[in-house]
Amino acid sequence: MLYKRYPKDLVLADGCEVTLFPLEVGHFQALRSFYEQIPKEERFFLKEDPLEEGLYELWIKNQERLRAWNVVAMAEGAIVGHSCLIRRNYGIRRHVGKVKVILSTYFRGKGLGTWMLLDLIKRAMELEIERLVAEIPKGMDPRIVDTLRRLDFTEVAVFKDFCKDMAGGSLDLIFMVKNLHTHWGDF
Amino acid sequence: MSLVIRSFCDEAYLEGLELHPSFKTYPKYRSIVTRKSHLYEIVKEEDSNLCLAVWEEKLIVGIGILEYPQKDQRWAQLGKWMMEVSVIEVIREFRGKGLAKGLLKSTTEHPLKERKILFMVGYSWTWDLVGTGLKVMEYREMLINLFQSEDFKVYQTNEPNVLLRPENLFMARIGAMVPAHVLKAFKWLRFGIIQSFSLDHSYNMVTM
Numbered sequence: 001m002l003y004k005r006y007p008k009d010l011v012l013a014d015g016c017e018v019t020l021f022p023l024e025v026g027h028f029q030a031l032r033s034f035y036e037q038i039p040k041e042e043r044f045f046l047k048e049d050p051l052e053e054g055l056y057e058l059w060i061k062n063q064e065r066l067r068a069w070n071v072v073a074m075a076e077g078a079i080v081g082h083s084c085l086i087r088r089n090y091g092i093r094r095h096v097g098k099v100k101v102i103l104s105t106y107f108r109g110k111g112l113g114t115w116m117l118l119d120l121i122k123r124a125m126e127l128e129i130e131r132l133v134a135e136i137p138k139g140m141d142p143r144i145v146d147t148l149r150r151l152d153f154t155e156v157a158v159f160k161d162f163c164k165d166m167a168g169g170s171l172d173l174i175f176m177v178k179n180l181h182t183h184w185g186d187f
Numbered sequence: 188m189s190l191v192i193r194s195f196c197d198e199a200y201l202e203g204l205e206l207h208p209s210f211k212t213y214p215k216y217r218s219i220v221t222r223k224s225h226l227y228e229i230v231k232e233e234d235s236n237l238c239l240a241v242w243e244e245k246l247i248v249g250i251g252i253l254e255y256p257q258k259d260q261r262w263a264q265l266g267k268w269m270m271e272v273s274v275i276e277v278i279r280e281f282r283g284k285g286l287a288k289g290l291l292k293s294t295t296e297h298p299l300k301e302r303k304i305l306f307m308v309g310y311s312w313t314w315d316l317v318g319t320g321l322k323v324m325e326y327r328e329m330l331i332n333l334f335q336s337e338d339f340k341v342y343q344t345n346e347p348n349v350l351l352r353p354e355n356l357f358m359a360r361i362g363a364m365v366p367a368h369v370l371k372a373f374k375w376l377r378f379g380i381i382q383s384f385s386l387d388h389s390y391n392m393v394t395m
Contacts, residue, residue, distance in 0.1 A: 010343055012378075015375075121353045122353050125324045125353055180353075182323055182324065
C-alpha cells in the first residue's frame, strides 16, 4: 500500500512541476548531489551527515523495516527535496512519528515543503500514527515554523540553548507537535 | 425478490419509484439525497447520468449521479471536459453486497466517457463512519479501492475544501480521447492555475 500512491505530481505556486517518489536505491546519486548543494551550515542542523558513506542504504533498510518513510521530490531529473517520517515500532513512543523536510535553496518559498509535509501527514495517518513531532533548531529558515503552524503543529516546548551550531554557539530547539485524529468529534 | 441497477433513468421511470426511508439524516450522518425531487433535477441536466439501484421494482436503495460540476466549483473552469461522480450512495441495509461497485460502474458507463475527465471529491465530514464502523483512513482506503475499480486515480490538488482535512480525497479518471492540452490544463487547474487558451473552442473541435 505504501508505494502504490506514488508518483504524485505537483505544480508549485510559480508553475514549477515536481513529482514525489518514495526513495529507492536508484536515487542515491541524485540524493548525494542534492545534499552537496545544501549549505554546509544547514546540513549541520541535521542529526546525521547526509554525505556519510552507507547512510542511504541504512535509510532504505529502515524503510523496509517500516521504521522510516523517505520521499524525494524530483524536478527535471534532479532531487529538489527530501522528506522523511521516522517512527518506532516498539515501546511507549510507537504512536509518535517524527517529520523532517529538506529543500534545495531554489525550491524554497514555493509551497513544496507544505506539499511534502502534507504527504507525510497522510502517510502517518495511514500508519495509524497519532502524534507527529517536528524539532526545529532556532536559526533555521523561519518559514519552516510558520508552515508547520499552518498545518496545525503547535509549539509545546522550547529547549533553551539545547543545540550548538558549527561555531559552538548555542541555539534553542523548538519542539512542535501535531495530533492526528481518526474520528470526528461529537459536537 | 429483485434488485436492479439501471442507468440513465428518466422522469417517467422515476414516477413509479419511491426513495427508501433510509435516505435520511442520522445522528452523525446525512444522506446526500433525501428528497426525490432532487433526482428530477438531475435527469433534466445535460449529459447527466442518474443511476439507481431499485428493490422490488419500487424502492430506490442506491443512487449514483454523474453530472457536470456546479458553476462555482473550480472544476467547472475546464468547461465540459470534466464530469463529477457527485453521488454514490447505498442505504445501510444494502451495504456489503457489492452494490456500490455496480452502481459506480453503471454511473460512469457514459457514451462520452473517453472524452471526459471524470472526477470525485471525498470529504470526510460526509462519510458514514458510524454506519460502516470504519476509521477515516479506512473509509478513505475503501473509497480509493472502489473508484480504482473504474480506473480512477488519486491526484493531488490545492482545492481548499479538499485541503481542509488530510484524509480528504480527489480522484479522477482520464478518458482515452482527452487531448494533451486539456490534460495540461487539468494538471494546472488542480493547483489553481488557470490557462489562458480557450478550452471551449478545443472542445468543439472534437467530433462528438
